[in-house]
Amino acid sequence: MTAAKRYYAEIMMPLRLMILKNLPKLQALDVAVIAPSHGPLHDRPEPISAAYRDWLSGANRNAAALAYVSMHGRVQTMVAYLVEALTAYGVPSVAFDLTACDVGDLAAELVDAATLVLGTPMVLTGPHPTVMAGAYLISMLKPPIQFASSIVSLGWGGKAAEQLAEVVSGLKVELIPPVLCKGAPKEADFRALDTLAAAIAGKHKERGLL
Numbered sequence: 001m002t003a004a005k006r007y008y009a010e011i012m013m014p015l016r017l018m019i020l021k022n023l024p025k026l027q028a029l030d031v032a033v034i035a036p037s038h039g040p041l042h043d044r045p046e047p048i049s050a051a052y053r054d055w056l057s058g059a060n061r062n063a064a065a066l067a068y069v070s071m072h073g074r075v076q077t078m079v080a081y082l083v084e085a086l087t088a089y090g091v092p093s094v095a096f097d098l099t100a101c102d103v104g105d106l107a108a109e110l111v112d113a114a115t116l117v118l119g120t121p122m123v124l125t126g127p128h129p130t131v132m133a134g135a136y137l138i139s140m141l142k143p144p145i146q147f148a149s150s151i152v153s154l155g156w157g158g159k160a161a162e163q164l165a166e167v168v169s170g171l172k173v174e175l176i177p178p179v180l181c182k183g184a185p186k187e188a189d190f191r192a193l194d195t196l197a198a199a200i201a202g203k204h205k206e207r208g209l210l
Contacts (some may be wrong), residue, residue, distance in 0.1 A: 002108070004048060007039065008055055009107035014142050020056045024208035059142035060114035060208040061155045063166075064200060066209050067106055067138070068119030069128040078185050078193060082117065082151065085197035090210055091115075098134045108135075115200050116173070118164050121125040122154040134192055135167040140172065147203050149176040149196060173198070176200060177197040 012019060026049070034042040042048050048103075064086055070076035079095050086093040096106045110116065118140065120131040129137075148168050152160045161178040176199050181189040204210040 003039075004056065005111060006108040008105050009111045009141070009143075010053065010104050011113060013055075013107065014140060016056055016058070016142065016144070019052075019061040023053065023056060042153065053159040054113050059112065059191065060144065060146055060207070060209060061112045062091055063205050064091055064110070064115040064117060065106065065109045065113045066093060066117045066119060067098055067131070067134050068095065068122065068151070069098050069130045070153075071121045071128070072120070072153075074184055075121055075151060077119075078151050078153070078179070078181060078189065079119045081185075081190060082193050082197060085194055086200060089197050089201035090205060091197070092203050095147055098130050100140075100163060103134070103137065106138075107141055107143075110138065110141065110145060113143075113145060114204055114207070115147040115176075116145045116168070117149050117150070117151065117196075118168075118201075119151040120153070120164070122152065122158045122160055127152075127160040131164070132167065133208040135164050139168055139170055145171060145173055146207065147176055148173040148179040149200070151196075152178060152180050153185075153192070154180060174203070176203065 021068045031045045034045050068079050071206055083093045094109055118131055120127040138179055150161045150164050151184050167180050179196055
């Protein structure tokens with residue numbers, strides 16, 4: 001089922017509403033085998049069909065996906081801390097290093113995760129190019145996430161958080177205030193991450209996910 005979810009995420013998630021509109025046509029058929037043009041045959045259609053109906057529904061689960069790049073270890077340190085803080089609040093979280101992960105795994109996580117957090121160092125006056133590309137890809141995939149935020153490591157200034165928010169604005173998500181860290185993360189930055197974790201958990205609770 002993991003492979004099916006990943007295929008759905010990479011190929012079909014952007015077409016979710018179109019597929020949902022046509023799904024009732026299948027319910028009138030007595031399907032014995034699902035035989036895709038590429039991929040394995042499934043002689044037990046119902047578990048596959050049920051999974052697709054669930055993914056098409058746009059329903060979220062209590063989960064957060066963190067996609068990031070870390071140039072000097074600072075963003076990675078903050079992402080790891082946020083994962084632990086979210087876990088302590090009861091929000092399962094998965095971190096994806098965009099320089100090393102398979103984006104298909106990230107896409108599969110976003111099929112039903114409620115929250116996305118993007119982590120980036122500043123490069124000149126904007127986000128790391130790989131994070132920006134990842135944000136564009138996520139925007140194109142159109143996952144049904146409800147909330148988004150960011151963690152930004154900077155030296156002097158810039159508009160990374162605002163630029164990332166603009167890229168994902170088409171997803172109609174509710175933005176949670178970002179964490180901006182100057183230099184190496186200090187006690188105040190970790191407290192800000194605690195506040196972000198609490199905010200995410202609170203939003204999940206408001207929507208009945210937690």
